[in-house]
């Protein structure tokens with residue numbers, strides 16, 4: 001069991017095994033990588049690329065993959081996943097970032113969602129392929145991951161959406177294809193609360209059954225600009241972590257804007273003495289390992 005932080009700022013909180021820095025989040029803004037942190041890059045979700053090249057935005061019969069299109073869970077603009085110039089630029093960027101950090105964690109390395117992309121370029125590629133539309137999308141995603149794997153010399157972790165059933169139809173993602181290239185997966189389970197941990201545990205069990213590589217789960221702690229009243233409580237985070245630990249997750253990441261919010265979470269977690277004691281009864285070795293990890297924070301808080 002390994003625990004990491006997942007931050008927008010290049011700051012490392014104490015008491016974790018590793019740190020992932022969002023060097024290029026979906027806003028498209030680029031930070032300098034840090035040699036002692038992993039780098040996370042959103043590949044096709046990229047507001048800057050979409051603003052500079054509006055004709056690159058992924059298209060569907062339910063409208064473009066633009067922030068504000070409520071047919072989709074899209075909170076940013078997404079570039080077409082076959083756009084050749086964006087693909088080439090991202091390959092070089094990923095190679096450069098990989099050299100300057102501990103390794104590479106990618107997200108949004110697939111189609112925007114179901115029904116994407118029907119732009120002229122995609123239509124032409126699909127017709128030429130001779131494949132069904134869904135199989136053509138899968139091949140586009142997998143072939144690009146293979147190209148990325150050649151560029152990434154260090155650890156490559158592929159983030160996936162928390163949908164174990166429909167990722168093929170929605171994103172063109174085949175977990176077995178990706179497992180050939182990924183060192184590990186990161187299942188992003190962001191939520192403003194984890195009040196019903198049963199559902200998250202069920203998703204974790206689903207992924208444990210399907211994924212052929214180790215997988216992390218990322219939990220939401222405190223995003224940029226959040227109101228402290230609107231974020232998950234330490235009790236919820238401890239409970240959902242324990243439940244997903246017993247379901248077979250290989251580690252967890254905790255998302256915040258900066259390191260001080262990670263420390264706030266650690267402090268609040270340490271104070272939940274009674275809850276941590278009760279959670280000891282929730283499962284075997286992985287649960288005990290997670291709770292031992294949290295108990296170690298007592299020394300640094």
Ligand SMILES: [Zn+2]
Nearest residue numbers: 080117119122
């Ligand atoms: Zn397209």
